[in-house]
């Protein structure tokens with residue numbers, strides 16, 4: 001087994017123009033290794049190239065150039081093995097309306113050449129909570145059930161790597177929790193998880209490592225905690241007793257909160273919190289309450305993607 005579940009070198013993708021659609025350079029030379037056993041988040045604004053990258057890994061989109069190794073198998077040299085190592089839960093919910101969950105899983109297993117003796121259909125149905133609906137027509141399933149079935153379909157061939165494209169977009173809290181519980185459990189059993197999500201809070205909570213993609217390039221990649229730790233920004237929130245008037249120290253931004261609190265945002269490399277407290281004291285402001293706010297992944301994301309001119 002390789003140390004990395006995925007190894008990508010110089011990956012590019014240019015979509016050819018078709019009809020009124022102009023051509024598009026969706027990936028501009030991606031280098032990325034994803035460690036085996038991790039939960040890896042691929043984040044980026046709409047149109048950044050995340051789906052293109054995932055679809056290339058899944059063998060659904062042909063790359064223009066570059067190398068992709070999946071579980072040690074070069075996609076160009078061993079396409080069958082590299083495809084067998086990966087399971088993909090796509091975003092879209094279209095599925096054959098006449099298949100029951102059981103037959104959908106069986107057909108999928110057949111497509112991957114999983115022998116009957118190695119199929120774990122009942123186990124998968126139980127895991128995705130569809131045992132009761134095993135024989136129901138797919139068209140009678142709710143949106144949430146269909147999404148769970150998509151997860152099940154991604155698992156029929158026992159892949160080492162599971163890729164989830166926006167797994168929790170538009171799903172209710174209960175289903176979201178169920179999906180994360182399953183994903184964590186699969187990861188604990190050794191499966192490498194790669195996911196895209198727009199929910200940054202969720203990514204911060206669940207992902208070991210994160211890469212932020214924008215305009216077809218990787219802007220940054222790091223362990224989640226290190227990424228957030230790079231933000232040289234903090235906010236000191238002071239609730240004063242009565243009305244307060246103060247000019248903040250140089251380099252500190254003051255905003256007034258609706259509850260009367262004063263929020264001082266500063267760069268930790270330039271300003272010390274004690275300078276702000278000294279200024280408050282000098283202005284004879286009596287502090288009723290004080291709190292600090294740390295940056296989160298959203299701050300990192302906005303700072304990085306807005307630098308490159310994306311709202």
Ligand SMILES: Nc1ncnc2c1ncn2[C@@H]1O[C@H](COP(=O)(O)OP(=O)(O)OP(=O)(O)O)[C@@H](O)[C@H]1O
Nearest residue numbers: 015021024026044045046047048049050051052053
């Ligand atoms: N089949 C295609 N033909 C032409 N251009 C395409 C095609 N698919 C995607 N693109 C373009 O490539 C770029 C990257 O798209 P992609 O879907 O990979 O982004 P994304 O990061 O997944 O966005 P989203 O979060 O909206 O799904 C976009 O500009 C998109 O319009």
